Amino acid sequence: MNPALKILEKKALKKLGKDKTNTNSDNPYYEKVPVYKNGKLVKYKTQERPIPVGLSKNDAKILKSVRRRAYRWDMGFRFCCFNIRFGWSFIIGLIPVIGDFADFLMALALIKKASKVDGGLPKRLYSMMFANIMLDFAIGFIPVLGDFADMFYRANTKNAWLLDAYLAEKAKALQTGQVQDPETGSIAEITEDLRPTPGDEDLESGVISTAPAQQPLAPVAPAAAPSGPARHGPASAPINNPGRPSGPIAPVRNLTPPRAPIGGGLPGRSITPKQDPRDYRGNSRR
Template structure:
């Protein structure tokens, strides 16, 4: 029975990871069309626009969560090992208390996400807190855990989960508005 639950969790985790490019997707910026500069092609980075159909509060909350996630997971860009690193990865390197501080900052991201209109549904809160707990547990492993912690990027995952949820909500809001116009 425990093995079946373990397999289910691993399948769900890897499906989510593949959909999120294994945590490497940037929650705050997206790549734009390539601009040719001399002989090199450069990719332009621009802020991701908020999904259409959201209230002003939801848009502000999403922007705040994405910005925090970016700062915690990817702020310093790609380091020498090919991994994007942010404040969370730097703080987690502090022996003893670093992982606790990083987990608290990740909790602050989840807490900020809960300020959307109508609050966050329980299933979304559970997924986000599971990401925070996994990130914390991975960071507890000495040395190797810090590298895996940097790769996992719980904050970016949570920001993308919130954006997906709000995108669906925005589409529903647009559909309701169109339906009420036809009446």
């Protein structure tokens, strides 16, 4: 077993005992945050629990999914007259035999989802999760009383808190690159299978990308100017144009017709070049 996984497992279990987390009654998906106004507590608002900073995108996605599923299956509903929460696990478990097997398969799918974190789950944590759903499955076979006992046992919520504690310790270890055993004091390095792969970093959690930086493109040198005096006129190099024939260019003829003489105008009228046209306007007025 990876030494780092074993140490993370110990720290996770110690964290659950130290924080006094009630793993079957505390909501794994939502939390209540106090709201202050002018320095005084006004109310509590409900919001999603934040993802520990430093996890990869894959681990953060799995943790959020496990939290949400555990909440829906164990705490998604509430009795109208009592402050008691229950979920789809209790509703499905009311179906004799078939409901208990369906509830077991749902809980088993939650464990398989949790085991897909980077590097996998430690063996002890995995066995504890499996023991929780097996005990829940056995309780469900008790007629009537077993279904109500299952509503308070909440195996999915217990497993969600186990995964939460493990990934919280893993996030701290990823930031330092090593983890210390709380009992012996030995230090184990975080191996590559526990680190986020390039392109799998969670930017919102603050993980720095491990992909190599892209090298800047080299500047393009300007084209060298041609040596010697520049040529002008017909002796210059022809333009490389595929649609234009090569060879000397023939002179273009002026096809514009010559302008008509001043004396020629509209038929029936003629103006003598020596006579000013204004004289006609003057004669017409007379």
